[in-house]
Amino acid sequence: MPILSGAPAPLAALSGTKQEPAGVSTEGIRMSYFGEHFWGEKNHGFEVLYHSVKQGPISTKELADFIRERATIEETYSKAMAKLSKLASNGTPMGTFGPLWEVFRVSSDKLALCHLELTRKLQDLIKDVLRYGEEQLKAHKKCKEEAVGTLDAVQVLAGVSQLLPKSRENYLNRCMDQERLRRESTSQKEMDKAETKTRKAAESLRRSVEKYNSARADFEQKMLDSALRFQAMEETHLRHMKALLGSYAHSVEDTHVQIGQVHEEFKQNIENVSVEMLLRKFAESKGTGREKPGPLDFEAYSAAALQEGKYVWAWMPRLDGGDEQGQI
Template sequence: MKHGQISSKELTDFIRERSTIEEAYARSMTKLAKSAGNFSQLGTFAPVWDVFKSSTEKLASCHMELVRKLQELIKEVQKYVEEQAKAHKKTKEEVASTLEAVQNIQTISQALQKSKENYNAKTVEQERLRKEGATQRDVDKAGVKAKKATESYKSYVEKYATAKSEFEQKMAETAQKFQDIEESHILHMKEIIQSYSQSVDETHSQIGEVHNEFVRNVENTSVESLIQKLAESKGTGKERPGKPRRFDSRWSVFLSCVPAISLTDCSHAKENSFYSSSDSEDEDEPRKFHVEIKPVQPNNGTHQNRATIDELKASIGNIILSPSTSVGTQKHSEHTKVPHIYLLLLSSAAESLWTPLLRTSELQLHQQTSNSVRFSFSGTSRGPSPVTLASQDALPIAVAFTESVNAYFKGADPTKCIVKITGDMTLSFPMGIIKVFTSNPTPPVLTFKLKNTSRLEQILPNQQLLYSDPSQSDSDSKDFWFNMQALTSYLRKASDQNPSSSYYNVDILKYQVLSDGIHSTPLNLAVYWKCTPSTTDLRLDYRYNPDSMASPGALTNVQILVPVDGGVTNMQSLPSSIWNSEQNKCLWKLNDISEKSENEGSGSLRAKFDLSNGPSSPSTLAVQFMNEGSTLSGVDMELQGSGFRLSLNKKRFATVFPPCKCPFHTFVRLLFFI
């Protein structure tokens, strides 16, 4: 009963916490709706913000409604807690006689034991005196004492029988009352949970309706309607303007960007004025248009100042102007704002053209090979960007070692473990390196040393790109160098196929690692099955093996998948797992396993399955995990010579398993078979 009160209070705390979270979320959504109403109301997209605002406000209202329902449910739970406490107190008063019966039988049991010991002692004493030939008087005294002990013992036996009968009756009645209380408690708790579930389900339905309404509103908001609304709000009328005079196309862009500009027809050209040429009725004498910014009024002053090409260059950061943009300009005092606007436009255009030469960028390389390994290469070249790497710079490259381990464990016998470990080595080249290779008739030869090869059983280099000396005597390393012409051709072909990519990956070599059975596996496993017609018991023991890794690290994304047949009706597991009734599979998801884990990375998984059509057949278990930052072989790379620098050395290993049709994960990267 004590635990029932605790569970009721904990359920109250849980619902209250959920209510607090929902209320905070609703307030955040309300704040977001207000911010959506304050977004820019300019442009064609402005009406869409009203759709966002309305939908967000409705979502906030849905969550606030759930908060209200949860608050009401909390009051019901608190009322039940009070009623439960009263019921428990009443029950304790009713079963007080049971406590007396328990204490009574305990007292009588102790007295009975002492009486039994006294009876045995007196009887033995009487028999001893008879055998030793003691006087009749001593024998008679011993007989009297034995008789008293017998009567006392008989009396306690009768009392114990009566106390036992009363104890059994009281305990049966009390146990039935406790069971009735627990059954009522569980039923009431299920009703509360059902109310909670119904409230959440109704809220989810409302949210779904709001989302569907949002989708319909967005679909009904067509491009034509948005443009029409903008035209109606910003339009100046529906009458067509008169036919404009044609003028120089170079200045049409400039004039369209400057507000409040008027064109005044001038019959003559002034040598020291700011003019733009246009077509004229007289082919020999072109007509001029005088550009004037309103509302600035012309002054009477005649002072003029010529803006030379040198002044323009100084104004925009010493950018060399091409002949097409070098326009001779002179300005009157009444047009002082025109040159500044012109310089602003020119500076903006020039900045967009020269941006690649003005900033240094970092390369982000992502491995997209058949191994699906992704990694980042962050390096700053001495050139301004990947496309402007200088031939005299040390060219940056990145390397990735990816190893895959397959292991088969049979039961709990470590000698029957079969292990196979394979690896891939991939180099990644930045896009700008292609230009360096093609512009240099004799690019530096890329040479590297593969270290710690004594742990490799077989090495398969890319024969089209790599050379090596088979007569090398060092068993722990191996030198390789590239066919630079073939490498350049490969990178150029990759660039033609994907010109927008900032990096290109090249598979260099594959290798197989020497295996030492179960000692080579990062995670040692043993499985035990116990199958009966009605139940199946499963236990999986695992142990972290840091000695298998060159640099021990944590095993992440650990998952265990167990198929169980025989018609599973119920499952109990420790730790908790997920059961999929459609696939008849059980899934454990574990925390990272390392030497810092509990029991230094050792543990057990247990599960019991109730069956309707047993017994089950022991099946193959699948175990998945991965590690970032280490390999099992310890293989490494070292660049030889000059001309290149290693910007990143990425290492990882994982288990391998083909895609499976399993709802737990659409693509299982790596598994052990048991």
């Protein structure tokens, strides 16, 4: 009785005469995770890989949405810092604390600019992501066209795989019937009929096995080609996505460095403004004069008053309380 082969062999069992897909190196085959791990009895590997590749544009769109949301957050924060700067500008200039409001204003302005600059960088990055997404759609359209042959091979293999058990069961039944007739010492004529049916069943099974092996060989080669092509696409996609993430991380990192510098500058400016400096600045800008009121001489002060009043007294009041003289 013929022994039927099992499920399609993995990559390691394929013949060395198989041709490599165009653009795929031998090194790529040795490192082909897709070419090794997506076989199995039900041959669902192609469907899994194809749907995985289709997720690429979706991931790209989701990345663009994520960066867009981050840009919105940065823009909102920039506006909030600008509002805070105005609040610092409106701080009362009176009093000794007044000069410190300028330190707050300058720091808030710089922080607002840092977040606004990050917003612009992220918006430019979104354009790059969307541009890549458009390129992806074109590449996936081409991939879909190239994968039609593999999809057909999967369907053909599925069809012959369904017929194979029926042919095998028919062959086994004919063999069992022939054996039963032999044990029952049936007439030679009946034995000849049974043997003829068995030979026909065996021939039918042989043709089914040949069709299966032919379909399987075609499927294995096309599946391997597609697996390597899908992996190459995924590798390119992941490298591009990682490059975009690298740009995102670099932009955020640069902004955080700038923010750190602004905070350090703010801290240094606060430390540089001493209490003594604030007091001196207030005194110099708001001071009312440095001359203190001097002592008064009674006689000189009173004489000046009389002169200003255009009166001339014939005599001055006596300190000993004597009579005063008349007016002239």
